[in-house]
Amino acid sequence: MSMSLAQELNTVTLFERLGGAAGVRRIVDGAIAAHMCNPIIRERFIPYEDRPEYVEEVKKHTCDFFAAGSGGPDNYRGRSMAEAHRGMNISAAEYEAASNDIMNTMTALKYDGTSRSMVHDVLRTLESVILHK
Numbered sequence: 012m013s014m015s016l017a018q019e020l021n022t023v024t025l026f027e028r029l030g031g032a033a034g035v036r037r038i039v040d041g042a043i044a045a046h047m048c049n050p051i052i053r054e055r056f057i058p059y060e061d062r063p064e065y066v067e068e069v070k071k072h073t074c075d076f077f078a079a080g081s082g083g084p085d086n087y088r089g090r091s092m093a094e095a096h097r098g099m100n101i102s103a104a105e106y107e108a109a110s111n112d113i114m115n116t117m118t119a120l121k122y123d124g125t126s127r128s129m130v131h132d133v134l135r136t137l138e139s140v141i142l143h144k
């Protein structure tokens with residue numbers, strides 16, 4: 012996304028940097044497709060393969076979650092992160108694998124380094140809330 016210096020100086024939100032709701036949706040679609048092929052976490056998502064309506068619901072929640080957490084509209088109606096991942100006992104290696112899928116998706120979609128490092132920072136703050144629940 013390109014923007015003028017004046018816009019940059021005017022504290023553009025991360026949500027705007029990501030391209031708004033459409034940009035977030037592209038990142039979520041790409042990341043979930045990557046999770047389905049990632050040998051470290053694929054198993055976790057296989058049970059959802061034959062539940063496309065449920066996957067769509069989780070994707071919608073994930074888009075709303077990222078929008079709310081990046082300065083966009085707050086329509087998040089999903090569970091808390093601890094609640095959503097309760098009973099999964101997600102390891103640090105799995106968390107890193109999921110984060111890498113998101114970062115690689117952003118690189119493939121040609122997001123700039125600043126946007127990528129801002130998303131990376133958000134992911135780091137969520138780690139302790141999601142791990143080993």
Ligand code: HEM
Binds near residue numbers: 052073091
């Ligand atoms: C990288 C940071 C992560 C974020 C921001 C994140 C975010 C979310 C969100 C917003 C939901 C939807 C909650 C709802 O619909 O109520 C969700 C669900 C889910 N997440 Fe994550 N997640 C992360 C990491 C992971 C990891 C590492 C795994 C497994 C390896 C994982 C597995 C799942 C699964 C399987 C669901 C569906 C749960 C269900 O409804 O049965 N997530 N996640």
